[in-house]
Amino acid sequence: MEIRPLRPEDAEQAFQLRVHAFSSSTRGDYDAAEVYAPDEHRLVAVDGGRVVGHLAVWPVHQSFGGRAVPMAAVSAFTIAHDQRGRGIGSQMLTVALERMADAGLAISTLYPSTPVPYHRWGWEFAGEHVRRRVATRALLDVPAPAVPVELRPYAPADLDALVELNDRRAQREPGALIGGDRWLRRALQADPDEPELAVVAVRDGQVAGLLLAVKESADDGIYGLHVLRLFGADRDVERALLRCAGHHHAVAATSVLRSRTADPLLFELSSLTHLDPACEHFMTRVIDAPAAMTARGWAPVSATIELDISDERRSANHGRFVLEVADRFAVLTPGGSGRVALDVRALASLYTGFTTASALAAAGRVSGDPPTVAAMDDAFAAPAPCMRDTY
Numbered sequence: 001m002e003i004r005p006l007r008p009e010d011a012e013q014a015f016q017l018r019v020h021a022f023s024s025s026t027r028g029d030y031d032a033a034e035v036y037a038p039d040e041h042r043l044v045a046v047d048g049g050r051v052v053g054h055l056a057v058w059p060v061h062q063s064f065g066g067r068a069v070p071m072a073a074v075s076a077f078t079i080a081h082d083q084r085g086r087g088i089g090s091q092m093l094t095v096a097l098e099r100m101a102d103a104g105l106a107i108s109t110l111y112p113s114t115p116v117p118y119h120r121w122g123w124e125f126a127g128e129h130v131r132r133r134v135a136t137r138a139l140l141d142v143p144a145p146a147v148p149v150e151l152r153p154y155a156p157a158d159l160d161a162l163v164e165l166n167d168r169r170a171q172r173e174p175g176a177l178i179g180g181d182r183w184l185r186r187a188l189q190a191d192p193d194e195p196e197l198a199v200v201a202v203r204d205g206q207v208a209g210l211l212l213a214v215k216e217s218a219d220d221g222i223y224g225l226h227v228l229r230l231f232g233a234d235r236d237v238e239r240a241l242l243r244c245a246g247h248h249h250a251v252a253a254t255s256v257l258r259s260r261t262a263d264p265l266l267f268e269l270s271s272l273t274h275l276d277p278a279c280e281h282f283m284t285r286v287i288d289a290p291a292a293m294t295a296r297g298w299a300p301v302s303a304t305i306e307l308d309i310s311d312e313r314r315s316a317n318h319g320r321f322v323l324e325v326a327d328r329f330a331v332l333t334p335g336g337s338g339r340v341a342l343d344v345r346a347l348a349s350l351y352t353g354f355t356t357a358s359a360l361a362a363a364g365r366v367s368g369d370p371p372t373v374a375a376m377d378d379a380f381a382a383p384a385p386c387m388r389d390t391y
Contacts, residue, residue, distance in 0.1 A: 001088065003095045006042040006054075013051035014044055021078035036076070043096055045079070045088050052080040053088045057096055058391065059103055061178035063171050064352060065297020065328070065382060068178045072100040072287065074110035075391045093121050097287065097314060106292040107351070108285045111390055118283050122313050124345035126284035126352040127175040127385035128261055133276040134269070136225060136255045139246030141270045145236035149208065151244055154198035159188060161207040162200070169231045173260065174353060175282075175385025183389055187212055187228055197225070199244055201237045209237040211244055213255070221253030229388075230257065235264060258388040282387055284348040289317040292351060293332040299381045302326045305372060308338030309347060317344055325379045340368030340376065353382030 006014055012030045019028035036042075037056045045053030055077040061068035074096070079088050100108055109126070112118050163181040170176035177183075188198065201209035209232030218224035225245060232238040242265070245255055259265060259277070286292050289309060303325045311317035322336040340357075342350070346365040349355050357376035360366040366373060 001091065002046045003043060003053075003091050004046065006039045006044045008039070010044050010046065010051050011039075014042070014054045017051055017054050017078055017080060018076050020081070022076070043092055043099075045092055047083070050080075052083045053092050054078055055092050055096055057100060057108075058180075058182075059105060060180050062107065062109055062387075063173055063176045063178055064295075064385070065174075065299075066171065067295060067297040068171055069107055069292065069295040070105045072096075072103070072105040072108035073177070073180070073391055074108055077110075089117055090121075094313075097121075100287045101314070101316070104288075104291070106286070106288050106295050107348070108287055109282050109387075111280065111282050115283060118285075119345065121285070122311060122344045122348070123283040123285040124348040125281045126349045126354045127282050127387060129280050129282060129387050129390055130259045130261055130263075131278045132257050132259045132263075132265070133278075134255050134257060134265075135249075136221075136246055136252045137249035138269050139242050139255065140249070142239050142242045142246070142265070142268045144243065145240045147203070147236055149237055149240035150202040151199050151240060152202060154188065154200045154210070154212075156188075158200050158207050158210075159185060162188070162210050165207065165209070165233060166229075166231055169233075173386070173388075174383045175387045177387055177389040177391075180389055180391070183391060184229065197245075197248075199241065201232055201240055203233070203237065208233040209241055211241040213245065215252070216256075218253060222251040225252045225255040227255060227257045238264075239268075259386075260388075261384045261386045284352055286311075286317060286344055286348050286351060287314070289321065289344075289347070290332040293323060293330045296330070296351065298325050298328045298330050299379055300328055301378045303375045303379045305376055305379065306336030306339045307332075308341040309344060310341070311344040314344070323379075330379075340366060340372050342366045350376070350380050352385045353380065354385055356380070 015030050043055045044051050056075045058073040060071055060073050062071040167178050170178045197213040199211040210229055212229040213225045213227045215223040216226050230241050305323045307321045320336050320338040321332050324331050346360050357366050357373045361373050
């Protein structure tokens with residue numbers, strides 16, 4: 001068994017492994033020109049010349065506390081169905097964690113097909129991806145923008161400006177993916193034969209937002225809209241784009257929006273009976289605890305908290321540390337008495353703002369004296385994390 005970066009000769013086998021695992025087909029049409037991910041971002045497990053495992057690790061950033069935290073986005077992790085139970089996944093994750101740390105990635109986030117193996121390796125539920133199905137006509141309830149916004153079809157020349165705008169917007173949203181421009185570029189460079197709505201907002205001659213949607217079959221209309229991307233430089237721009245989608249109500253009875261947990265849309269529709277939220281959770285792991293604490297933004301409090309962190313997979317995170325928070329920054333250094341004990345999974349969900357130290361203590365996941373736990377609540381306080389992207 002060999003765990004190594006993917007080589008060109010592995011590419012088709014890795015592709016077929018993903019098709020078999022993540023689609024209803026057993027085999028797909030391989031196109032060598034279609035690069036799923038650069039080879040250096042992909043690991044494979046090879047046994048006797050056969051690719052029996054695949055894992056992609058994208059170096060991106062994720063927003064916490066208004067700062068961009070270096071993050072390893074894990075995707076397409078699969079083991080050949082007849083090779084499961086041999087420990088191949090554990091071997092691959094061992095190598096992957098070391099590569100993440102060596103690359104300076106402080107945390108890792110993924111969407112689990114099943115959480116059990118990721119729990120064993122230190123990932124924990126840490127945020128949400130929310131989709132809301134809305135009556136398309138209801139989008140016209142959104143107030144018109146206070147300042148005129150021009151709308152026009154997307155053109156390839158808009159791409160770089162939209163990528164930059166999307167990253168600026170993402171840094172303001174807790175849990176948002178920053179630097180995931182490959183996914184945005186891929187969505188905008190989709191097959192031209194796909195039914196697609198791509199509208200760009202322009203204000204003062206500058207690209208200011210994007211509405212990107214695809215048509216879906218629907219029982220209650222000619223089609224439904226699935227909004228893949230909707231973002232703007234400010235709420236006025238987003239309102240103009242939402243109303244643009246709303247004008248499709250005659251033929252698209254419903255629209256699916258990738259939403260924030262507490263989206264302004266909730267307060268701008270005349271009736272909430274149109275909302276049908278669906279939620280899945282992402283999982284996060286702390287790869288390098290000191291680097292992660294330094295990279296994150298913090299509440300405006302001063303605190304010194306002595307932690308005893310348990311991490312069976314990453315010895316660098318295991319032991320007693322002192323967390324010092326001041327001026328919206330934090331430093332984590334070895335030492336202290338370990339007055340508060342928690343494992344690396346609890347640390348992940350606390351780190352992102354997904355839950356509080358008090359809630360974790362009530363669940364038996366954090367142990368410590370009440371004043372110190374309360375101080376952790378204040379220090380880690382953050383809006384609920386939500387990521388609009390999936391990967």
